[in-house]
Amino acid sequence: MTEESTHNCIGSVLAKRGCWSFLKGGFVLSSPSNLSVLFFQNSDEGDIDIAIDSASLQPFTEEQWRLSQQHKINRERKRATTIHISNKEGGRLAGATVTVEQISKDFPFGSAIAKSILGNSPYQNWFVKRFNAAVFENELKWYATEPKPGQINYTLADQMLEFVRANQIITRGHNIFWEDPRYTPSWVKNLTGPDLHSAVNSRIQSLMSRYKEEFIHWDVSNEMLHYDFYEQRLGSNATLHFYEMAHQSDPLATLFLNEYNVVETCSDVNSTVDTYISKIKELRRGGVSMDGIGLEGHFTVPNLPLIRGILDKLATLELPIWLTEVDISNKLDKETQGIYLEQVLREGFSHPAVNGIMLWSALDPKGCYQMCLTDSDFNNLPAGDVVDKLLKEWETGVINGQSDEYGSYSFFGFLGEYKVTVEYKDKTVNSTFSLCRSDETRHLNIQL
Numbered sequence: 354m355t356e357e358s359t360h361n362c363i364g365s366v367l368a369k370r371g372c373w374s375f376l377k378g379g380f381v382l383s384s385p386s387n388l389s390v391l392f393f394q395n396s397d398e399g400d401i402d403i404a405i406d407s408a409s410l411q412p413f414t415e416e417q418w419r420l421s422q423q424h425k426i427n428r429e430r431k432r433a434t435t436i437h438i439s440n441k442e443g444g445r446l447a448g449a450t451v452t453v454e455q456i457s458k459d460f461p462f463g464s465a466i467a468k469s470i471l472g473n474s475p476y477q478n479w480f481v482k483r484f485n486a487a488v489f490e491n492e493l494k495w496y497a498t499e500p501k502p503g504q505i506n507y508t509l510a511d512q513m514l515e516f517v518r519a520n521q522i523i524t525r526g527h528n529i530f531w532e533d534p535r536y537t538p539s540w541v542k543n544l545t546g547p548d549l550h551s552a553v554n555s556r557i558q559s560l561m562s563r564y565k566e567e568f569i570h571w572d573v574s575n576e577m578l579h580y581d582f583y584e585q586r587l588g589s590n591a592t593l594h595f596y597e598m599a600h601q602s603d604p605l606a607t608l609f610l611n612e613y614n615v616v617e618t619c620s621d622v623n624s625t626v627d628t629y630i631s632k633i634k635e636l637r638r639g640g641v642s643m644d645g646i647g648l649e650g651h652f653t654v655p656n657l658p659l660i661r662g663i664l665d666k667l668a669t670l671e672l673p674i675w676l677t678e679v680d681i682s683n684k685l686d687k688e689t690q691g692i693y694l695e696q697v698l699r700e701g702f703s704h705p706a707v708n709g710i711m712l713w714s715a716l717d718p719k720g721c722y723q724m725c726l727t728d729s730d731f732n733n734l735p736a737g738d739v740v741d742k743l744l745k746e747w748e749t750g751v752i753n754g755q756s757d758e759y760g761s762y763s764f765f766g767f768l769g770e771y772k773v774t775v776e777y778k779d780k781t782v783n784s785t786f787s788l789c790r791s792d793e794t795r796h797l798n799i800q801l
Contacts (some may be wrong), residue, residue, distance in 0.1 A: 362620035363391075363659060367627035373406070377666060378619060379658020418657065422703040427765070429705040430460060430747070433794040434786075435763040438756045438775055441800050445760030449777040449801070455749040459768035459789065460702070461486035461523060461709035462744070464726070465678070468492055468509045469717040470516065476716065479731045481520045483744055488525040488677070489513055490715040490722075495530070495556055496538045502552070505559060514567060525677070525711065526568030528611065529560060530595060532580035542582075549586055557595065561602030570675070572611040572647055573599050578624040578632060579613070593639045600642040610636075611647030611677055616663050617655075626663045633670060646672050650679035651713070651723065655697050661704065668706035676701045678713035680724040681736070690724055691735030698743055712740070763794075777801050 364378020391410075395401045413421070436453075438446045463486025470476045480487075491497050492509045499505045517524045530553070534542060544552055561571075574592050577584075583591045599608055614621035615629050622628075629646075637643050646667055667674055679697060681690040701707045714726050714736070726737035733741065749766040756762045756775075768788045775782050780801040788795055 361656075362618060363656070364662060365619040365625040365627065367625065367631065368403075375666075377662040379656065379662055381656060381658065413658075419699075422699050425703040425705065426747075429790070430702065431765050431767050432788045432791060433763065433765055434788060434797065435761050435794055436756075436773060436775075436797045436799060438760045438762070438777070438799050438801065445756075445758075446777050446801065447756055447758050447760055449756040449760070449762075449775050451754050451756060451762040452751065452774045453749070453753075453764065453766070454751045454772050455767065455769050456772055456785075457770040458485055458748060459770075460747070461711075462702075462747075463487050463522070463710075464712040465490040465715040466513065466517075467715040467717045468513065469715075471509070471512050475731050477516065477520075479727065481522070483740065484522065486523050486525070486709060486711060487517050488527050488711050490713075493527060493560070494536065495541070496536060498560070499538060499556070502540050507563060510564075514564070518567075523569050524567070525675075526564065526571040526606070527677075528572035528575040529557060529599060530573065530583060531575040532577045532582050532584075533575075534580065534582045537582055545586060549583075553583065553587070553591075553595070554598065557598045557602060561599060565603045566605055568606060570607045570609050570645060570647075571599055571603070572609050572677070575611050576613060577610065578615075578628060590639070592636065593641055596636065596641040596643065607644040607673065608642055609645040609647040609675070609677075610643065611649060613649040613651055613678075616648040616650060616660055616676070617652050619659060619663075626666050630667065630670060633672070644672065646670065646674045647677040648674065649713075650676045650697065650701075651682070652680070652693060652697055653682040653684065655693055655700075657696055657700050660697070660700050664701075664704045664706055668704075673708040674704075674706045675709045675711065676707060677711050679710060680713040680722065683723045687735045691739045694724070694736050695739045695743065698739070702743075702747065773797070773799070775799050775801065 361380065363380040364376050366374045366376040368374040393403050436451060438449045438451070440446060463484040464480070465488050466480065467490045470480065489510060492513060498507055498510065514524070531537065541549070541552055573595050577592060596608055599606070610633065612624055612629060614624040615626055619625055633643055633646065664674065681693045685693070698710065701710050712726070714721050714724055716725060716727065724736055725734055726740055727733055747767060752764055754762050766788050768790060770785065770787055772783065772785050782799055782801050784799055786795070786797050
C-alpha cells in the first residue's frame with residue numbers, strides 16, 4: 354500500500370505453525386512514492402503472531418527488469434554455434450560464404466483455435482504463418498463431444514486435428530474433465546454412484562483410445578482448485594483414478610493440471626501458488642503420473658515481480674510449466690491489452706522453467722473470449738502487433754557471413770532447426786543441424 358493506492362496482494366504462503374515458510378512475491382509502483390507499507394494478513398482475518406527472518410526487498414528499474422529478461426532469454430533460449438569449414442584434406446577455408454536460416458523454432462508458441470478455422474483459408478493461412486502449437490478451445494470438452502449419453506461425435510475435433518497435423522503443428526488436449534459443474538454435460542449432472550463412475554470411465558477410454566499419441570498434453574482435471582464436481586460425487590480419490598486411467602490409455606502423453614488465478618494474482622485463496630504445489634504433491638504421493646503444470650494466465654493488470662516469484666516457486670517441482678490460456682481482460686482498451694500482453698509474454702519466455710506459451714485468442718464470428726489478435730478480416734489489432742513483433746524478435750531468421758582466418762563462422766541462434774549453405778569458389782554444400790538447450794557451444798563441421 355502506498356499513499357495513492359489501496360491494498361493489493363503481492364505474495365502469499367501457506368505457513369504452518371512452529372516452522373519457517375518461504376514467502377516470495379513483488380510489486381510495481383505505478384508512480385513515485387515516499388512510503389510503501391507491507392502488511393502481513395491471515396487469510397481468515399484472525400490474529401496471528403508472525404516472525405520474519407532474512408527479509409529482502411530488492412528494487413529494480415524497468416530498464417533493469419528488461420535487461421534481466423533479455424539476459425535470461427540469451428542464456429535459456431539461444432545457443433552459441435561455430436561452423437568449421439574445411440576442404441576434404443582438412444585444410445581450413447577462410448573467406449567461404451555462409452548462409453544460415455532457421456527453419457523451425459524449438460519453443461512452442463501458439464493459440465487456441467475454434468471450429469471457425471475449418472474451411473476458412475484466410476484464418477488458416479494467418480495461423481500457420483505464426484504459430485507452431487495449438488489447442489482446441491471447446492471442441493474436445495465433454496459437453497461438446499457427448500451432449501447426450503452415448504451420442505459421441507468427434508467430427509469437429511477430427512477435422513481440426515487434420516488441419517494441425519497437415520501443417521505440422523503440435524496440439525494440446527483440452528480437456529478430459531472440467532470440475533466446474535456449469536460446463537459438465539447436463540445428463541452427467543444427473544448421474545450418481547456406479548452410473549457416474551461408468552460414464553467417466555467411458556469418457557476416458559473413448560477419448561484417449563481415439564486420439565492416442567495425437568496430443569502432446571492432456572489437461573486431465575481442469576480447475577480442480579476451484580471446483581470439485583467429481584470428487585464430491587465419486588470420492589476423494591476420483592482425480593487419482595482419472596490420471597491413472599489416462600496414463601494407461603496414452604503413456605506417452607504429458608498429463609497436466611490446469612488452473613486459473615495461480616499466476617495472475619495471489620488474492621484468490623483457492624489457488625495460491627502453495628495451494629497448487631500442495632495439490633500436485635498430494636496427487637504424486639497418490640501415484641499419479643503428474644507431468645506438467647498448466648497456468649491459464651487470464652490477466653487484467655499483470656504484476657511481473659509476482660509472476661516471476663510464482664514461477665520460481667513452481668519451478669522447484671522440476672516439472673514442465675506451460676502458460677496455457679494467456680489473454681488480457683477486455684475490460685481494458687485494445688492498446689492497453691497489447692501493452693500488458695507484451696509484458697506477460699516477455700516474462701514467460703524469459704523464465705527457464707516455462708516450456709511453452711498458448712494464447713487464448715480463438716477467433717469466431719462472435720469475436721474472442723477476452724482478447725482478439727485481429728479483426729474479422731485478419732487485420733492486426735494491437736495484441737496481434739505485439740505477437741508479430743515478438744515472433745520476429747525471437748527468431749534467428751537468415752544470417753550471412755564469411756568464415757574467418759581459422760575457417761570458422763560463429764553466431765548465437767535461437768533454439769530450433771536450421772539449414773546452412775556454404776559456398777567457396779565453385780563449390781556449394783548444403784546441410785542441416787539442430788540447436789537444443791545446452792551451456793556448451795554447438796560445433797558443426799562442413800567439408801567442401
